[in-house]
Amino acid sequence: METALSTFTDAELVRACRAGEAEAWNELVERYSRYVYAIVTQGFRLPPADAEDAFQEVFTRVYTKLDTLRDDDAFRPWLAQLTRRVCLDLIAAAGRVQPVEEVGADDTTAALDDFDEAFTVRQAVSELSESCQEMLDRFFARDESYRTISEDLGLPVGTIASRISRCLRSLRSQLEGKK
């Protein structure tokens, strides 16, 4: 079930966290756990045990340093930077052969950009109607055919492609509204 907190913007959620609302912290972790995990495992390719440590450390630092965030609307880039720092610290502490400077080079920056983009799209999708979310998820994420979508949702098969196009138009509007 959707809670009121799940509809909060990042800035509203950050303010609720600062006000000491435990549920707001849960929502913040829930909202960003995949994002952090993606940076840790795909951006920095940390092995599972280190990734778990990094994940815990990131949210510990978020908890202790949230007051240092200057712009509540900029929580996501701040979190990305913090996660990057945690990963580099972990790599340095482990005395890996690869120099720390090289780890944070272009590849990782590009990966962070990709995660950011993916996260933005995911958030925008979550603001679409349920039927659009369902349609886009089935076609683009689950690779379902028009016929399967039509049968499962009880819609005429000839209308599925157009419906998906309309949902994508709504998604574009959502994303353009965020710029």
Next chain:
Amino acid sequence: MEGDEYLDLTIGDFLERLGTGRPAPGSGSASALTVAFAAGLVTMVARRSSDSWEEAGGVAAQALALQARAAPLVLADAQVWEEALTALDSAYGGAAPTGDLERKLELAAAVPLQIAEAAADTARLAALAAEHGDGQYRADAAAAAVLSAAAARAAAHLVAVNLAVREGDDSLESARISEAVAGEAATRALEAAA
């Protein structure tokens, strides 16, 4: 992402592989590649039609997704077909049944079924593009629909001749529906682009 043995080849090298006399890549791979080509054409037509067709962006995105579905099937079909042939050779050679012959034959039919489904969806999308896309490019959309229909028909045939598939089988039924859908879409597209 790891490379794809076939998709990393030049078109010339792939064509050479088709003609080497080895069983794979074969007709399944060629059908999958045809679907990927057709989806590329639909993407092109949709992008060229964005000024006059409200759904163009969405159709282009769907065509790209269908291309991304079809492209890996080029290699997948070759792999499952080679494995099925190896298992069949063992069986004909008198080797004791390993129990996985049927499973490999089923897999060899499952990939062409996926190709047929992707072809049917690409043909539907191509027909939409032929009906609503920019007039100058409708012929390309119709060509994409015809290519998709051919691929669907070929893939459905591959499902039908697979030893693991019997008349009345769900896979065969599904492949034939895809073939019919793609054929109808191609007819519609040709009429729209005439």
